[in-house]
Amino acid sequence: MEWDQPVIDERELARTYDGGAYADPWTAVLDYQAVMRYASHHPDNGSYAISTALDIPRSRVRPWTENKSKPDPVRGIETARDCGWLDATYRDTEFTVLNTLVANIFSGGSIDAERYQPWFALNHRHRRSHVIDVLEETGLGFEFYHEDDAGRATEVRPTEGATVLGRTLAVLGAPLGSKTEIEDLTLPWYLEEAPYETREMFVLAYLANRAIHHRDKDTVHIQEERPQSYLDELAALIEDVSKEAVTVGEQQVTISAAAARSLGLQPRYRTPATTSE
Incomplete structure (x- = not known):
């Protein structure tokens, strides 16, 4: 392409x-x-x-x-x-926004399989999560859910144009419904031929939600209940972007300290909230 x-x-x-x-x-x-x-x-x-x-x-x-x-x-x-989505090339801001939102669907969100309504879980930065800035860039309105529920991650859901956004993300390869139930889950098709900047942004957005840091070492890992083939694919993408070693274990991707430094990851010493999606 x-x-x-x-x-x-x-x-x-x-x-x-x-x-x-x-x-x-x-x-x-x-x-x-x-x-x-x-x-x-x-x-x-x-x-x-x-x-x-x-x-x-x-x-x-x-x-x-x-x-x-x-x-x-x-x-x-x-x-x-x-919204500028259909005319957007890899180099355009509109596509950067979509790419980041696709990464957020994979790493901390979901798209309703029937209504195509997307939602995104906020990460440890809460209302300072990067997904808020990205949604603001779309020009669409959004609302917060579960902010007062200590047992659930706060979600942000687009309002106007929401289902068209969900459909657009689905066309780009974002999964519909619960990711834990998709046996052949794969990364978005467009990443294979995308420029480095697009692949890097996807990885950084993904890790902003899923990376687990440690107090005693610079290694970072991702813990996910996903098909092994998906974890292999994800590890290969992160390794390609970081140009450093990334390994795969059972339900886990380990990003070496060198890869973490290459990606500019900042330690935060906490485990991301577990989601069922």
Whole structure:
């Protein structure tokens, strides 16, 4: 993939939606665009004439032309484009934001598998967690949950545009639902061809949530109930970014002191809150 080309395909975003009468939701987008284009060129034609000319059922054409309604995939694409996500290349701030949020889904969050609502757990920095700054960068509103519950990590959830954000993160490879139940969990597909800066940001965001530091040594480790293949993949990514040794054990990735120093990790001597996701 060229680094100066958009990373996200709007067709894949459309296909996260229920197509209704369409087997492929992307077809609904194409039909809507064709109807709008035809209507703009033939402003005196009604829904019946447009339906006949384009061979699209009038029951679909009429709401689009007369009621100004739009298929859900069209609305989702428009929202994502307005946010700058569909035109973003690896080098753009908008993609850096998305990449960081994907890392947070893997390391301390989740996306509802049915509604595509994302949520993110705050790390030990609480309201100074980096995910707050990143969400502010999206321009979307957000709310906090469980702040007064000592038994749960505080969560932050986007409000406006939340499900479109969740769908966009899913297109980039963020998992849906509980990660502990995904047997073939893998890191995001785009990291394989991404520039170093993108891979580094993913690793740093991930470790900000999951790294466990020690008082008596500079070694850092991650403790996670994930498939061994996933831990192997994660360790390989961290090693590639740090250029120093990273090893894998049972449900654990160990980052050598040299790798930790290379990544600029700052000791904090505490274990991250355990989450079920």
